[in-house]
Amino acid sequence: MTPDHRQSGAAVRLHDVAVRYPGADRxxxxxxxxxxxxxxxxxxxxxxxxxxxxxLRTVNRLVVPYRGTIAVDGRDVTTxxxxxxxxxxxxxxxxxxxxxxxxxxxxxxIVPQLLSWSPQEIAARVDELLDxxxxxxxxxxxxxxxxxxxxxxxxxxxxxxxxxxxxxxLMDEPFGAVDAIVRTSLQDETVRLHRALGxxxxxxxxxxxxxxxxxxxxxxxxxxxVEQDGTPLRVLAKPATAYVxxxxxxxxAVRRLxxxxxxxxxxxxxxxxxxxxxxxxxxxxxxxxxxxxxGAVRVDVIDGDRVAGAISFDDIRAAxxxxxx
Amino acid sequence: MNFVLRHPGEIAWRTMEHxxxxxxxxxxxxxxxxxxxxxxxxxxxxxDIVLGTLNVVYTIPSLALLALxxxxxxxxxxxxxxxxxxxxxxxxxxxxxxxIRGVPFALVDAGRGLGMTARQILWRVEIPQALxxxxxxxxxxxxxxxxxxxxxxxxxxxxxxxxxxxGLQHDDPVRALAGSxxxxxxxxAADLSLRHLERLVRS
Numbered sequence: 351m352t353p354d355h356r357q358s359g360a361a362v363r364l365h366d367v368a369v370r371y372p373g374a375d376r377x378x379x380x381x382x383x384x385x386x387x388x389x390x391x392x393x394x395x396x397x398x399x400x401x402x403x404x405x406l407r408t409v410n411r412l413v414v415p416y417r418g419t420i421a422v423d424g425r426d427v428t429t430x431x432x433x434x435x436x437x438x439x440x441x442x443x444x445x446x447x448x449x450x451x452x453x454x455x456x457x458x459x460i461v462p463q464l465l466s467w468s469p470q471e472i473a474a475r476v477d478e479l480l481d482x483x484x485x486x487x488x489x490x491x492x493x494x495x496x497x498x499x500x501x502x503x504x505x506x507x508x509x510x511x512x513x514x515x516x517x518x519x520l521m522d523e524p525f526g527a528v529d530a531i532v533r534t535s536l537q538d539e540t541v542r543l544h545r546a547l548g549x550x551x552x553x554x555x556x557x558x559x560x561x562x563x564x565x566x567x568x569x570x571x572x573x574x575x576v577e578q579d580g581t582p583l584r585v586l587a588k589p590a591t592a593y594v595x596x597x598x599x600x601x602x603a604v605r606r607l608x609x610x611x612x613x614x615x616x617x618x619x620x621x622x623x624x625x626x627x628x629x630x631x632x633x634x635x636x637x638x639x640x641x642x643x644x645g646a647v648r649v650d651v652i653d654g655d656r657v658a659g660a661i662s663f664d665d666i667r668a669a670x671x672x673x674x675x
Numbered sequence: 676m677n678f679v680l681r682h683p684g685e686i687a688w689r690t691m692e693h694x695x696x697x698x699x700x701x702x703x704x705x706x707x708x709x710x711x712x713x714x715x716x717x718x719x720x721x722x723d724i725v726l727g728t729l730n731v732v733y734t735i736p737s738l739a740l741l742a743l744x745x746x747x748x749x750x751x752x753x754x755x756x757x758x759x760x761x762x763x764x765x766x767x768x769x770x771x772x773x774x775i776r777g778v779p780f781a782l783v784d785a786g787r788g789l790g791m792t793a794r795q796i797l798w799r800v801e802i803p804q805a806l807x808x809x810x811x812x813x814x815x816x817x818x819x820x821x822x823x824x825x826x827x828x829x830x831x832x833x834x835x836x837x838x839x840x841x842g843l844q845h846d847d848p849v850r851a852l853a854g855s856x857x858x859x860x861x862x863x864a865a866d867l868s869l870r871h872l873e874r875l876v877r878s
Contacts, residue, residue, distance in 0.1 A: 412787060437790030447785025451803045460789050510789070520788075 359389035359550030360423035360517035362409060367418035369404050369574075378404045380574040381418065388423075388517075391544050391551045393561040396571035396597070402554045405571070406520050409552065410439045422518055437461050440511030440519035440549070444526045447507065448495040454480070454506050455491040461514040479509040483539070501532035508543070521553045525560070537563050558598055562586070562609060570594050583609050587674045603670055607635040615669035616651040616659030624650050624657050631658055635666055642666070686838075690857055693834035696752070696827055697820045700759035704767050704816065707760070709809075712771025713797065722772055729765040737762070737826050745830060755824070755832035762823055763816040770812025774805025807877050814869035821862040825854070835861075 363386070369379040379401040386392050394402040407413040408420055411432045420427045427435055448457050455476045462472045477487040483505040495503055504524060511519055521540075525533045537560060544551055555561055561568050562582045570577045570585065570593075578590040586606045589595035599605060613631040615638075627646035629638050631653040638661045641649045648660045715722035735743070740758050748754040778801050786796040802809075828836030835854040842851025 410788060412784070433790045433792050435790075436788060441785070441788035443781060443785060443788065447781045447788075449782060449785070449800060449803075460791075464790055464795070 358517065359548050361388045361421075362386040362518060362550060362552065363419075363421045363424075364405070364408070365419045365421075367405065367408055367415045367420060369401070369408060369413055369415045377401075377574050379408070379415070382574075382576055384569065384576070384579070386550060386552065389548045389550055390566050391541075391553065391564060392567045392569060393553045393555060393565035394569050394571060395555060395558065395561040395565075396577075397556055400571040401574035402556075402571045403522055404574075406522055406552055406554050409518070409520055410436045410441060412436075433464075437464055437514060438516055438518075440516040442504075442507050442511045442519070442521045442524045444523040448503055448510070450495050453492050453494055454485075454498070457495065457506060458510045458513055460510060465514055475513060479513060480506075482512070482543070483509045485509070499532075500528040501536060504528060504536055505539070508540075512543075512547070512549075516549065518550045518552070521551060523554055523556070526555075526557075533560070534563075540564060562598075562605070570597065583673055604636060604639070606670060606673065607639055607666065610635040610669055610673060612638050612649075612651045612661060613653070613658070615665050616661050617665060618659045619657060622650070622657050622660075624652065628652050629661075635661070635669060639666055686853065686857070689833065689835050689837055689854070690861070693821070693824055693827075693836075693858065693861070696755060696759065696824045696832065696834050697817065700756050700763055700820055700824075701813070701817060703756070704760045704763035705813070708764055708767035708771055708812075712768045713775055713801075715768075716772045716775035726769060726772065729768055732761050733765040737823055738829065741826060741830055750831045752827075752832045754830045755827035755834075759820050759823055759827075763820055766816040766819060767809075767812045770815075771805070771809055774808035774812075775801055777808060778804040807873055810869065810873045810876060814866060814873065817865045817869060818862045821858055821865060825858050 362384070364382055364384040367379055367382045367384075368377050370377045382401075382405055384392075384405075394406060396402045404413050408415050409422065409427070411427055422435075422439070448454075449460075452460075455473075458476045458479055459472045462475055467475070476491065480487040480490055485502060485505055490498075490502070490506075495506070498506065507524065511521075525536050528536065540551070540553075541564060543549075553561075553564060565582050567580065568582050568585050569579045572593055578585055578594045580588075583606070585594065586598055586609065589598060611631070612629045612633050612635060615635055616631075625646075625648070627641045627644070627649045629641065629649055629651055631651050638649045638651075642661075642663055648662045650657045651659045651661060711725070715725050732740075737758065740761065741754065744754045744757055748757060782800055782804065783796055786800045791799065824834050825836035825839055827834045828840045835858045838854030839851045842848060842854065
């Protein structure tokens with residue numbers, strides 16, 4: 351990763367934001383407060399119609415609230431004109447929204463073009479971005495969207511959103527239309543990009559597993575209001591309402607295990623010879639449990655090329671109890 | 676065949692007149708239909724009203740429309756052009772509206788989200804997306820106008836219809852047939868070339 355990609359994220363602050371669509375008899379979003387620190391990856395989670403997309407779209411003013419304020423990087427979003435604001439905020443949508451009549455390179459170049467970058471700058475940036483989302487520029491540059499797979503299209507969508515180095519990236523159910531395997535790899539890519547770029551990401555989904563996989567913080571929404579706002583572990587361990595508990599299936603201990611790291615639950619050991627059952631230190635306790643269920647009495651935790659510790663059933667149970675506190 | 680061979684000058688001249696009528700009417704109709712269609716595509720109520728009105732015009736038999744126009748605009752090219760433009764408008768406006776309304780919301784939303792102005796969305800997203808449908812309208816309108824323009828001779832506006840009209844009135848079926856046949860050939864040629872253009876745009 352070239353240092354060129356690095357861009358610090360911007361904080362997003364929503365205060366008492368309320369939206370009502372014309373003709374509706376209740377608010378789509380009813381007075382939401384949200385503080386998103388710079389560089390966070392926050393997932394808005396909830397069923398369709400809960401207002402999560404609407405709330406997301408207030409940030410780039412695709413939806414205008416009738417009450418409340420939204421500030422990006424400390425600046426109220428109404429102080430600049432909407433087009434200028436949007437060119438500075440990345441936006442990825444579910445249907446991909448690539449323009450079918452433009453090539454991959456032309457799609458990616460849209461925002462730099464709107465910002466009147468020079469053709470040389472744009473061409474260089476397009477290649478850089480295609481590399482970033484792992485699409486070989488020479489192969490993909492001049493293809494049309496319809497010649498790409500769903501996963502590839504979505505990568506181009508992400509590249510396009512990142513083109514002008516936005517400090518905030520809005521992703522509205524971006525992976526809803528791709529199959530499960532591709533979705534998982536796109537989620538991993540999202541986490542990788544987030545770590546590499548430091549961009550603040552607001553991610554909307556109705557998929558609980560996706561939320562748990564991605565989020566630093568989950569905001570659970572229902573009927574236009576925030577039901578709970580916290581780290582994935584917190585939301586799973588201490589659901590604030592029966593609704594959150596049901597939505598996340600929070601009683602499911604195995605699900606919580608997938609948020610805990612093997613390194614944090616192991617009993618340190620050194621010098622022991624590695625046994626048959628091993629997990630890497632950064633793998634989840636869910637993987638460790640799976641090995642224990644296969645018949646292991648203890649699972650060795652491997653860090654680099656040495657055995658850093660071991661995990662037994664009791665250690666897993668203890669880690670779960672500790673996480674609840 | 677004899678007639679054609681003996682009067683190449685007249686045939687060429689009438690054909691030119693015919694093509695001229697069609698092209699002028701088409702250009703005027705396009706110039707009106709594109710902005711009008713784009714405008715009413717965004718306003719459902721107004722769109723229904725305009726399309727309804729144009730539909731009524733379209734159902735008036737062409738000869739009757741000419742008869743209605745003559746008392747106001749007199750005999751001549753103007754009257755013929757007005758009638759031709761009126762028919763072309765119906766087809767063109769309907770296709771422009773269908774084309775623009777058919778652009779997927781996700782694309783317009785993506786354009787807005789990326790920071791395009793309404794004008795940029797129109798020129799960079801909506802019109803390119805609607806182009807195949809709009810060109811389909813142009814093709815249909817061209818063929819219709821080539822056929823309809825044969826009636827221009829009824830108001831003394833020239834064209835291939837003059838051959839047909841004269842031929843019928845003076846018991847000269849070959850002359851009438853020559854006029855119709857050339858009009859038909861023109862229509863087929865226009866259809867083929869515009870279809871080709873549509874394919875180019877679509878790919």
